[in-house]
Amino acid sequence: MFRIHGDRMNPVRARLDASPMGSTQIIAVALAAILSALDGYDVLSVTFVAPAIVTDWGIGKAMIGVVLSAGLMGMALGSFLLAPIADVVGRRKMILVSLGLMAIGMLACGFAGSIQSLAFWRLITGLGIGACVAIINPISAEFANARRRPLTVAIMAIGYPVGGVGGGLLAAFLLQHHGWPSVFFAGFVAAAILLPVVAWLLPESPAWLLSRRGPDRLARVNAFLIRCGHAPVDALPDSPVETRRGYAAVFAPRQIGATFWMVAINGFAVATIYYVLSWLPQMVADAGFPPSVASTVSATASLMGVVGGLLLGWLAQRGGLRWLVGFTILGLGVSTIAFGVAPPSLPLLIAAAGVCGFFLFGTGTGIYVTLAGTFGDEARAAGSGFVIGTGRIISAIAPAVAGGLFASGFGRNEVCFFFGMSSLLSALILLLGWRRFRRA
Incomplete structure (x- = not known):
């Protein structure tokens, strides 16, 4: 069973783990999924409007690349610098800060009058997105009971591609009728609506409340228990001996091995993942099919990915998480290699892309589930931020490396084999280190 715990199991935590989830907990998980969907929309919003901006401002693709990079840089900084603060001040407060940054950034992007201004405000938006993504992972795990925890993390993770797909449809409508600034304004409206909703409906994480010190600890824990329909307790165990929080806990001697295990x-x-997401449409087009067909193949992969992510979360409730996640990452590697050798037949390419997408988003879900159980309560947001932040950097480098390989004369089969082997190595590292580094 996948459990979340600190240095020792708290009786309050044991009660929450064993009891059915109440409405407060279900709402918290639903909010995490909605925030994930908003992240997906905000991340991709600039890619939706890029062609319109190029035409409107008469700029080249290189300048749009600066805007794209600014957003990615902001997300990495948000994961590295802001997410760890949630281990100190609480998850709820930092979610509100992240939403505020996203709202301000999206609003200002809609009013941007130059490429420099747009890049700056994409950086600010990225700060909020990067922090939010790293914090909603602990939230989705810490509000769930033990049985439903893998599924709740999966639901949160799937919110991201759902937001991207839904955002693409909304952006197509807005671009046609209202112009590119409206795509950013829609993101601002969504974040502005979510701010009071989150402030009203999302309580502080029970794991964070139980891991902290302070004279009001018992009162706040009891308030949460009552809100979830549980009877209050008369006393709590002594405050945790571990006083390190944030990065001090992430890189503590007993934790550092697990940290870099997850980073690897x-x-x-x-x-x-980002090689496939970035190059799949182009590889289909290079096989002789028009761009519209390439987009259809890519959409098929995304839809199958939603199925894969949810299926992994459902199966993980039944145990065997180690082998399930390892098999999913292994499947991503094998299916990527298989896509590389698939002949230029549309039915075969669609089938290969669908299988690849199934394992791709299943892998993302599996990594989030593994991540939530690798760090203690005192370091879960910081650990998630560090792992996700390093992943952001790699996600920016991998497509460029693939482009260099293609430009050097390597074919689809060879580049797919190279990146497929990367996932096979990831699966091997996970399986070899599971028993040593997992805390839950």
Whole structure:
């Protein structure tokens, strides 16, 4: 069973783990999924409007590349610098800060009058996105009971591609009728609506409340228990002996091995994931099919990915998480290699892309589930931020490496084999280190 715990199991935590999830917990998980969908929309919003901006401002693709890079840089900084603060001040407060940054950034992007201004405000938006993505992973795990935890993390993770797909449809409508600034304004409206909703409905994480010190600890824990329909307790165990929080806990001697174990698993898998996401449409087009067909193949992969992510979360409730996640990452590697050798037949390419997408988003879900159980309560947001932040850097490098390989004369089969092997290495690292580094 996948459990979340600190240095020792708290009786309050044991009660929450064993009891059915109440409405407060279900709402918290639903909010995490909605925030994930907003992240997906905000991340991709600039890619939706890029062609319109090129035409409107008469700029080249190189300048749009600066805007894209600014957003990615902001996301990495948000994961590295802001997410760890959630281990100190609480998950809820930093989610609100992240939403505020996203709202301000998206609003300002809609009013941007130059490429420099747009790049700056994409950096600010990225700060909020990077922090939010790293914090909603702990939230989705810490509000769930033990049985449903893998599924709740999966639901949160799947919110991201759902937001991207839905955002693409919304952006197509807005671009046609209202112009490119409206795509950013829509993101601002969504974030502005979510701010009071999150402030009203999302309580502080029970794991964070139980891991902290302070004279009001018992009162706040009891308030949460009552809100979830549980009877209050008369006393809590002594405050945790571990006083390190954030990066001090992430790089503590007993934790540092697990930290870099997760960085390696995520890094090698992310290289494959972003290679496939970035180059799949172009590889289909290079096989002789028009761009519209290439987009259809890519959409098929995304839809199958939603199925894969949810199926992994459902199966993980039944145990065997180690082998399930390892098999999913292994499947990503094998299916990527298989896509590389698939002949230029549309039915075969669609089938290969669908299988690849199934394992791709399943891998993302599996890594999030593994990540949530690798760090203690005192370091979960910081650990998630560090692992996801390094993944952001790799996600920016991998497509460029693939482009260099293609430009050097390597074919689809060879480049797919290279990146497929990256996932195979990720699966091997996960399986070899599971028993040594997992805390839950």
